Amino acid sequence: MRKSWWKILAVVLLIYTFTAGFLIHIPHIGNLKETARNLFFHVPMWFGQITLLSISLVYSILYLRTPDLKYDIFAVCFAKTGILMGILGLVTGSIWATYTWGSPWSNDPKQIGVAIALLIYFAYLVLRNAVPDIDKRAKVSAVYNIFAYFIYIPLIMILPRMVESLHPGGKGVEGNPGLNGADLDANMQLVFLPAVIGWTLLGAWISTLNIRIELIRDKNLLNAE
Numbered sequence: 001m002r003k004s005w006w007k008i009l010a011v012v013l014l015i016y017t018f019t020a021g022f023l024i025h026i027p028h029i030g031n032l033k034e035t036a037r038n039l040f041f042h043v044p045m046w047f048g049q050i051t052l053l054s055i056s057l058v059y060s061i062l063y064l065r066t067p068d069l070k071y072d073i074f075a076v077c078f079a080k081t082g083i084l085m086g087i088l089g090l091v092t093g094s095i096w097a098t099y100t101w102g103s104p105w106s107n108d109p110k111q112i113g114v115a116i117a118l119l120i121y122f123a124y125l126v127l128r129n130a131v132p133d134i135d136k137r138a139k140v141s142a143v144y145n146i147f148a149y150f151i152y153i154p155l156i157m158i159l160p161r162m163v164e165s166l167h168p169g170g171k172g173v174e175g176n177p178g179l180n181g182a183d184l185d186a187n188m189q190l191v192f193l194p195a196v197i198g199w200t201l202l203g204a205w206i207s208t209l210n211i212r213i214e215l216i217r218d219k220n221l222l223n224a225e
Helices: 003-023 033-040 044-063 069-100 111-132 134-160 184-223
Strands: none
Touching: 003 033, 003 111, 003 184, 033 184, 044 069, 044 134, 044 184, 069 111, 069 134, 069 184, 111 134, 111 184
């Protein structure tokens, strides 16, 4: 029970997010109306993704310092869950964009940056499958993962702020219905912060389950050899 407290917390926070997220009163901001509730799902998923990919980065660095295959397994498992969170974030964002911007895909700089970033991480998984030698695969993957992370951050957090973007933080676009932190009232903050923690913990939980599976599979592989 002591080791599972954070899993219980994840479940409680997500139940709270889904319940309160659909029931609380939210302010009407521009033409967002009730779609602003997606803030409790779309945005926290991206926070979770950044956290998971950051953990993956740390394990890749640890592997290069101390070549332990466990670090490689931890890195790829957290990266996989980060990719999953990114896909969910992209899907929920497209649904939101359909109602607020009139189209699921508007060629917005942030949308394009996210798509490119996900392709870069998909290439990370393809690269791993292309290298049969376990040690060589782990080393090449660790190096690629580090470069991928430092390409990913500018693509989704820096470049979109330097050009005109419908997303909050970009240069002004007339009639932009984007939602930013200043628009959150006290009720929304009471749901948004737990949502970020809940989605992030869920991602960590999925990663740990995947790590267990990979460790069992890798152990069987090594024993077979």
